[in-house]
Amino acid sequence: MGQVAWKGFFLSLFDYKTEKYVIAKNKKVGILYRVVQLTILAYLVGWVFIVKKSYQDTDTSLQSSVITKLKGVAFTNTSELGERLWDVADYVIPPQGENVFFVMTNLIVTPNQRQATCPESDNIPDALCQQDEDCPAGEAVVAGNGVKTGRCLKDRDSIRGTCEILAWCPVEKRSKPKTPLLASAENFTVYIKNSIRFPKFKFSKVNVLATTNESYLKSCRYSTEHPYCPIFLLGNIVRWAGSDFQEMALEGGVIGIQIEWNCDLDKAPSECNPHYSFSRLDNRFSEKSISSGYNFRFAKYYRDAEGVDYRTLIKAYGIRFDVMVNGKAGKFNIIPTIINIGSGLALMGAGAFFCDLVLLYLSKKSNFYRGKKYEEVRSSTSKSLSSPTLNGNQSPEQLGGL
DSSP states (O other): OHHHHHHHHHHHTTOOOOOOOOEEOOHHHHHHHHHHHHHHHHIIIIIIIIISOTTEEEEOOOEEEEEEEEEOOEEEEETTTEEEEEOHHHHEESSSBSSEEEEEEEEEEEEEEEEEEEEOOTTOGGGEESSGGGSOTTOBOTTSSSEEEEEEEOOTTOSOEEEEEEEEESOOOOOOOSSOTTGGGGGOEEEEEEEEEETTTTEEEESSOOOOOTTHHHHOOOBTTBTTOOEEEHHHHHHHTTOOHHHHHHHOEEEEEEEEEEEETTSOGGGOOEEEEEEEOSOTTOTTOTTOSOEEEEEEEEEOTTSOEEEEEEEEEEEEEEEEEEEEEEEEOHHHHHHHHHHHHHHHHHHHHHHHHIIIIISTTHHHHHHHHOOOBOTTTOOBOSOTTOOTTSOOOEEOOO
């Protein structure tokens, strides 16, 4: 018996098995089957191929370079600086603009600071004192401007005073202008040159119009009609980000400039265009928050005729612009096309399986349909136990409705 069983198993490996198809004359299930087929076909053609372009090979490893240059001048007249003209060398930090650049719009100037001893600002909690013991010598003032000398300085008839410190004196002023000093920065322009490359497809492009007209970049301004003019008004950028420039210039802030390159390389290179979007990134919704706005300090150092160093301290308020570039390129490739077509065919098979479940388990005559679809064969007699009218020589069954 063992040898016979193994021989039968070996010979069965060379049998060819084919499916048995039963045509069920059931309009409800037939309509359901066509609806499922059309839905899968619409998904495959509409979403997979037209919307998602899944027939393409994609490259998201965008290589990008950004160069920025600003233009514009402003005039101020203050008690600390007098009459002064500001150009890009004064208000742009850093001077070599790249993905991030800062434009100063307001400032607090503390001129002629020298290293000496002076009272700390009374706005610093750690500097308040009632006696000399409250100012240990050599201890740095927390969030202050210098190191304590051990003396508590008081005004006449005053109980409380402030610690004397060794620092750059006088210490920084706390009051800032109620209107931005460089309010005219709204009309400054910035040139943003963005060069991109998709290495997989060896495709490169620049967001600047290819022209030999030297006056083009001097006169054009970016708009939807001129997408390849990379000259932007600062006021327009802030407005497109949903903010008011004069209000933002007082305390400072951060603006994001997003450049999107989504390129279909099956089309002409001229169809690959940059798309700009602008957003405010700092905490603008918390008007009373101490963390709102954007500022930092820097100093300009000098030396007098006696060789003593002194400096002008500037607390700069302004707008920081972050240029962010990303994108994706796609091009036809036979491999993803075949994979997605195969996935669609598999979904078609899943649709047929779903309709079989409805026909064989959810319809009123489910037992009758199961009896016609499946045959039971006993190995001992090799005799079919199915309906005597169903055998291998007959044509597919013509079955009734539900």
